[in-house]
Amino acid sequence: MIYGGQFNPIHIGHMLVASESYQFVQPDEFLFLPSYQSPLKEHNESYLIESERVNMLELAIKDLQFGVVDRRELNRKGTSYTFDTIKEIQSEYPEHQIYFIIGTDQYENLNKWKNIDELKEMLIFVVVNREVDRQDVHEGMLALHIPRIDVSSTDIRNRCKNRQSIKMLVTPRIETYIKRGRLYEN
Numbered sequence: 262m263i264y265g266g267q268f269n270p271i272h273i274g275h276m277l278v279a280s281e282s283y284q285f286v287q288p289d290e291f292l293f294l295p296s297y298q299s300p301l302k303e304h305n306e307s308y309l310i311e312s313e314r315v316n317m318l319e320l321a322i323k324d325l326q327f328g329v330v331d332r333r334e335l336n337r338k339g340t341s342y343t344f345d346t347i348k349e350i351q352s353e354y355p356e357h358q359i360y361f362i363i364g365t366d367q368y369e370n371l372n373k374w375k376n377i378d379e380l381k382e383m384l385i386f387v388v389v390n391r392e393v394d395r396q397d398v399h400e401g402m403l404a405l406h407i408p409r410i411d412v413s414s415t416d417i418r419n420r421c422k423n424r425q426s427i428k429m430l431v432t433p434r435i436e437t438y439i440k441r442g443r444l445y446e447n
């Protein structure tokens with residue numbers, strides 16, 4: 262099972278998504294896949310170097326007690342097309358059924374993804390509701406209904422910039438990491 266995103270930073274919304282999906286599918290492996298450049302999002306001035314995003318993912322994994330970080334998109338650089346990544350992973354794990362987790366916003370964008378028709382044949386999308394109470398999906402995908410946590414990484418970055426609290430929106434370890442490093446402050 263794979264959870265891709267910018268994770269800039271990973272917040273409690275992401276962590277609930279990961280936890281609920283993990284319990285729902287009970288996969289053999291759970292990979293967090295930080296993107297180098299998300300195809301449909303712009304880099305901005307508060308974009309973080311990869312090592313900080315990975316360190317925060319590792320701190321989240323300590324609390325979740327499952328999962329590993331897959332660095333292949335960071336190593337590959339360029340635009341992180343999921344199709345390219347899944348081709349590679351499929352050749353490494355030919356026997357595995359691949360699940361890929363997305364929220365409502367990416368579900369609504371799917372028609373803009375690279376080679377989406379082929380990609381749909383290669384994996385099963387697990388779709389979680391985001392900023393809606395539930396999300397219905399097309400045939401061949403799994404809809405997972407989770408408690409709503411309407412928080413985004415953009416909110417966290419803005420709060421840091423404005424010197425507002427991020428307590429309880431990220432874990433205590435990650436809050437400390439962000440504060441110590443003065444991340445996202447300018």
Ligand SMILES: Nc1ncnc2c1ncn2[C@@H]1O[C@H](COP(=O)(O)OP(=O)(O)OP(=O)(O)O)[C@@H](O)[C@H]1O
Pocket residue numbers: 265266267268269274275278302362363364365366367389390391392410411412413414415416
């Ligand atoms: N609060 C949330 N609830 C449900 N799904 C979420 C939530 N936050 C992110 N996701 C999903 O997690 C994936 C990765 O999201 P991403 O790391 O880009 O976070 P983001 O909060 O949307 O970031 P940003 O605000 O920087 O655009 C996407 O599929 C997204 O739909």
Ligand SMILES: O=C(O)c1ccc[n+]([C@@H]2O[C@H](COP(=O)([O-])O)[C@@H](O)[C@H]2O)c1
Pocket residue numbers: 264265266267268294296298299300301302341342343344367370373374375
């Ligand atoms: O492959 C694509 O065309 C594509 C388009 C948009 C998003 N994705 C992937 O979907 C995941 C979530 O994206 P984002 O922008 O919400 O962080 C991340 O792994 C992206 O690489 C992939």
